[in-house]
Amino acid sequence: MATLVTPDQHSSSRPRPFPAPVASAWGRPRTRRHNIGEFARGAQFVVDTRDQAPDLFVDASTTNWRALTERDVGTPYRVEKWARSRLEFEAREGHPLPVLEGWRRFNQAFHQFFLLDVPEAQAAARKELGDAIAKFDVFGAEEALEDIVRLTVWNRIQRVEDAVWDPRGKRALFAGLDVKKPRILFLGAADGYEAMQLAAMYPGGEIVLVDYDAFCATDRFGKFPLDYPFLGLDPSTGHARVWYRDEMPIHFEVSDIRDLTYGREFDVVVSIGLLEHFPDAHKAECIEMHRRFLKPGGYVVMTTPRNQFKTRAFYNLMADWMNHGYRELMDVRQMGRYCYANGLEIMRAGVIKAHNGLVMQLR
Secondary structure: OOEOOOHHHHOOOOOOOOEOOOOOOOOOOOOOOOOOOOEEEOOOOEEEOOOOOOOOOEEOOOOOHHHOOHHHHOOOEEOOOOOHHHHHHHHHHOOOOOHHHHHHHHHHHHHHHHHOOHHHHHHHHHHHHHHHHHOOOHHHHHHHHHHHHHHHHHHHHHHHOOOOOOHHHHHHHHOOOOOOOOEEEEEOOOOOHHHHHHHHHOOOOEEEEEEOOHHHHHHHOOOOOOOOOEEEEOOOOOOEEEEOHHHOOEEEEEOOHHHOOOOOOEEEEEEEOOHHHOOHHHHHHHHHHHHOOEEEEEEEEEEEEEOOHHHHHHHHHOHHHHOOOOOEEEOHHHHHHHHHHOOEEEEEEEEOOOEEEEEEEEO
């Protein structure tokens, strides 16, 4: 039986099974171009090229960022239900799991969810439950039920709500940038999704993806589905057009952000889910990483996961796959307060399905 591997399976005497056919490719070879206006739920992800408003976009751009205080907005929620592999490492080694190792474990574990043929995995989990019940295997039935719950949650997030990528929400957040043929730098790029969406909307430039985990270059981005469509602009006609990963000029650099040698040469500097990994004492350092590479008049684009019940439940339920390092959940006002206090002028602020989003310039 194929299993979805958690990092603890390498150290625990009793690995945690999770039925999941993960040997198949992510996406399929592209045999045709998608039309504008298509919507379909595939086994792994949603195709959505509808040129219409997002399901959720709450505009918070008129917030008085200068006046916000911690008393007004409170403090972010800290996710502290750790992956078993982290707890086992720290008990064994007597010191905290190194940050880079935690990021590597997260990437390899989380990536497997994207490879799932979700309906097939759900059917496998239901069969496991039936087999366990038939054998009066209480422990096996309990594990199968846990698998069914996790798969139900992932199916809801990825195939029903399309909340991870949320293309229409991201397009609403990224709209209206005054750039032409931009150079886009994505810090902590993982699969590079948002940079590709930006490049589709503002074509003709260049993308530089940066992540210090080589697995992101080889797998999370390197095997990103060639058949996934990004709705954007055709510069030759001014009309909407569908773009694909292999039609974009993309360079992936495996590097620590602090070691980059670029100057202030990028029109857009992006991070998705980076700020929340920095405790307050280091948030200024994180924000400076964005400022350091930005051209005068350029844009910083950031998102972080929302502090909402669904997000808290997700990180607690999926702890063994997700929680290998420091993570906060915040609301858009908390996020904006940090950025404004560190020299960024907030041009647009919004809340989409699973994320807070900010578009900013240097103040």
